[in-house]
Amino acid sequence: MKDDQDWIPTRTDLDWIESLAAELGPELLAIEAAAEPEGVPIVDRHSGRVLSVLAAGRRRIVEVGTALGFSTLWLALGQPSDGTIVTIDPDRSRTDRAREFWRRAGIADERITVLSAPALEAFGRDEPALAGPFDLAFIDALKPEYQAYLEALVPRLAPGALVVADNVLWSGRASGARASRSDDERVVALRAFDAAVLRDTRFHATILPVGDGLLIASLRD
Numbered sequence: 328m329k330d331d332q333d334w335i336p337t338r339t340d341l342d343w344i345e346s347l348a349a350e351l352g353p354e355l356l357a358i359e360a361a362a363e364p365e366g367v368p369i370v371d372r373h374s375g376r377v378l379s380v381l382a383a384g385r386r387r388i389v390e391v392g393t394a395l396g397f398s399t400l401w402l403a404l405g406q407p408s409d410g411t412i413v414t415i416d417p418d419r420s421r422t423d424r425a426r427e428f429w430r431r432a433g434i435a436d437e438r439i440t441v442l443s444a445p446a447l448e449a450f451g452r453d454e455p456a457l458a459g460p461f462d463l464a465f466i467d468a469l470k471p472e473y474q475a476y477l478e479a480l481v482p483r484l485a486p487g488a489l490v491v492a493d494n495v496l497w498s499g500r501a502s503g504a505r506a507s508r509s510d511d512e513r514v515v516a517l518r519a520f521d522a523a524v525l526r527d528t529r530f531h532a533t534i535l536p537v538g539d540g541l542l543i544a545s546l547r548d
């Protein structure tokens with residue numbers, strides 16, 4: 328029995344789950360293939376599948392950190408077919424390519440609005456597209472800014488909205504399972520963010536050890 332209690336999922340389990348799941352569409356595969364050689368950081372497939380499930384029934388989504396649009400596409404495929412996404416990323420060379428992938432995946436242009444600006448600047452100038460209310464917010468940009476993104480998002484969330492944040496385990500560095508420099512700004516910020524959100528009385532929150540760690544917080548009524 329102790330052996331069972333000590334067990335944690337292995338690569339074999341993850342591969343087995345992947346073998347059971349529906350195959351990725353050609354556009355998701357194309358984004359993965361484009362991101363890898365260029366070192367563009369994107370969520371892994373397991374996290375993408377979680378995002379898609381969480382997007383079900385959530386019509387209005389906001390995302391911080393678009394890159395090539397991989398997570399955006401998982402969200403768009405999971406949400407209702409008339410759902411909308413506002414996604415923020417200052418790197419136009421990435422988001423222009425993302426737009427092409429979304430088009431090829433059959434996502435209507437009107438469904439996804441890209442804001443080409445640093446997120447805190449866009450929130451600060453009260454961009455109309457960011458008025459909300461949003462049913463789901465996905466955070467995946469600058470790690471030291473996660474808490475500031477969250478605070479900018481809270482007034483823009485609908486009751487019962489979900490906030491999801493990627494990389495909160497930072498490959499084991501947040502917990503200390505892997506060593507990091509004590510002054511690594513991203514590690515320090517992610518540790519503080521994780522601790523703050525898990526104890527934040529505005530939310531029910533936990534961390535799924537999926538991909539690089541997905542924090543999921545549900546706004547209390």
Ligand SMILES: C[S@@+](CC[C@H](N)C(=O)[O-])C[C@H]1O[C@@H](n2cnc3c(N)ncnc32)[C@H](O)[C@@H]1O
Nearest residue numbers: 369370392393394397398416418445446467468
């Ligand atoms: C980890 S990638 C996003 C990956 C994407 N969510 C996915 O999984 O497909 C982070 C992105 O954040 C963008 N970024 C950098 N600074 C930003 C800022 N201040 N506000 C919003 N996005 C920013 C980068 O250009 C980069 O494309």
